[in-house]
Amino acid sequence: MSIASTDIADRSLLGAPRRCLANVVASFRRLGRPIDWRRAFPWIVKPAPVLIGLAVVLGAALVVMALIDAPVTRAVQRLPVWFLDLANFLTDFGKGAWVLWPLGLFYLFLAALPRPATRMAQLVHAAIMVRAGFLFASIGLTGLSVSLVKNIIGRARPGVGGSINPFLFEPLHWAPAYASFPSGHGTTVFAVLAAFGTLFPRARTALLIYAVIIGVTRIVLRAHYVSDVMVSAAFGIVGVILVRRWFAALHLGFALGPDGGIIQYPGPSKRRIKAVARDLLA
Numbered sequence: 001m002s003i004a005s006t007d008i009a010d011r012s013l014l015g016a017p018r019r020c021l022a023n024v025v026a027s028f029r030r031l032g033r034p035i036d037w038r039r040a041f042p043w044i045v046k047p048a049p050v051l052i053g054l055a056v057v058l059g060a061a062l063v064v065m066a067l068i069d070a071p072v073t074r075a076v077q078r079l080p081v082w083f084l085d086l087a088n089f090l091t092d093f094g095k096g097a098w099v100l101w102p103l104g105l106f107y108l109f110l111a112a113l114p115r116p117a118t119r120m121a122q123l124v125h126a127a128i129m130v131r132a133g134f135l136f137a138s139i140g141l142t143g144l145s146v147s148l149v150k151n152i153i154g155r156a157r158p159g160v161g162g163s164i165n166p167f168l169f170e171p172l173h174w175a176p177a178y179a180s181f182p183s184g185h186g187t188t189v190f191a192v193l194a195a196f197g198t199l200f201p202r203a204r205t206a207l208l209i210y211a212v213i214i215g216v217t218r219i220v221l222r223a224h225y226v227s228d229v230m231v232s233a234a235f236g237i238v239g240v241i242l243v244r245r246w247f248a249a250l251h252l253g254f255a256l257g258p259d260g261g262i263i264q265y266p267g268p269s270k271r272r273i274k275a276v277a278r279d280l281l282a
Contacts, residue, residue, distance in 0.1 A: 016112040023111035027133060033250060040249035041242070042260055057234050061227045069166040069225040073158045076220050087217040094185035094214035096143045099192055103136040121275070124268040130253040131199055131267065134243070138195040139188065142239030146187040146232065147179075155181035158222040166225055183224045186232030187239070189214040194240035199267070 043050040110129045116122045156168040157180040170178050189211040197204040215233065218224040224232075248254035248262050255263045 015114075019114065020108055020112035023129075024108070027111070027129075030250065030252070031137075035246070035249035037249075039256060039260065040245050057231060061231050064227040064230060065166045065225070069227055070164050072219065072226050073164050073222055076222060079220060084220065087220040090213060091185065091217035091221060091223075093210075094189050094217070096139065096184075096188045099188070100136060100140055100143075103132055103139070107132045107136060120272070124272050127253070127265070127268050128273070130247075134247055134253050135195050135199070137247075138240040138243035139191045141243055142191040142236055143184065143188050145239060146182055146184055146235055149235075150179045150181055150184065153181050154178045155228070158225060166227070180224055181228045182232035182235045183215070183218050183228040184232070185218050186211075186215045186224070186229040187236040190233040190236030191240050192236075194237045195243075198240070198244065198264070 038045050107129065110125065110132060113125065116125050151174050152172060154169050154171040154173040156165065156170065156178050157176075158164055160177045161168060173179075193204070193207040193211045197207050211233070215229040218229055219226055244254055244262060245256070248256045253265055255265065257263045
């Protein structure tokens with residue numbers, strides 16, 4: 001390699017962090033643009049559907065608390081050790097870090113790439129960044145929200161206090177032992193199901209199996225009651241729906257239709273993605 005080509009490579013290497021920072025800042029600015037909140041979230045004006053849905057979920061949760069939580073928690077204590085060991089191994093894959101770290105690093109990698117030469121390549125690059133950003137934001141923000149909610153509610157985990165009491169609450173306790181409702185793992189995996197399932201419909205069955213398995217492990221290990229996992233499923237899915245509507249109001253990967261529904265922009269084809277990748281990484 002000649003001295004001139006070495007200088008070009010060095011400038012390119014030094015420019016990558018600057019491009020990354022500039023693109024990340026631009027992304028936050030785009031997300032901070034004003035939107036029509038009433039159109040994006042019509043429940044602000046007409047909250048009745050949300051209140052009814054919330055009442056149904058909480059009512060079902062109360063029934064499960066009263067009739068199912070305690071018997072199931074006692075029953076899982078009789079499961080064989082090998083099954084508990086398997087559940088203990090699998091449950092770790094419900095942590096948000098398994099998804100958020102790869103997504104975050106992938107987004108930073110995309111942000112650090114040089115600007116593509118052609119308009120089509122630029123659109124493909126932007127579309128991939130938007131989709132990676134949607135996945136990260138929907139899963140990350142939903143996970144952050146449930147961390148706050150579960151500590152505010154302060155439901156005791158199974159066995160805390162020396163007994164199985166599904167109705168033991170200490171709001172604002174801010175301790176892991178009193179952060180059972182809803183399940184953090186459950187929220188994460190069902191947010192993964194909703195977010196990835198939105199962009200990759202063919203993967204929904206596999207994602208649903210994954211989410212259910214992780215949810216079951218939380219119950220089997222007595223880290224959560226059945227109602228914790230049940231409500232976390234609703235929390236995770238609704239969280240992604242809200243983020244999707246936010247992105248749609250900003251025309252990032254989605255749009256709001258005339259009837260208020262969500263229109264998903266088509267993603268770039270595999271052929272175009274490969275072509276852009278060859279152009280950027282050449």
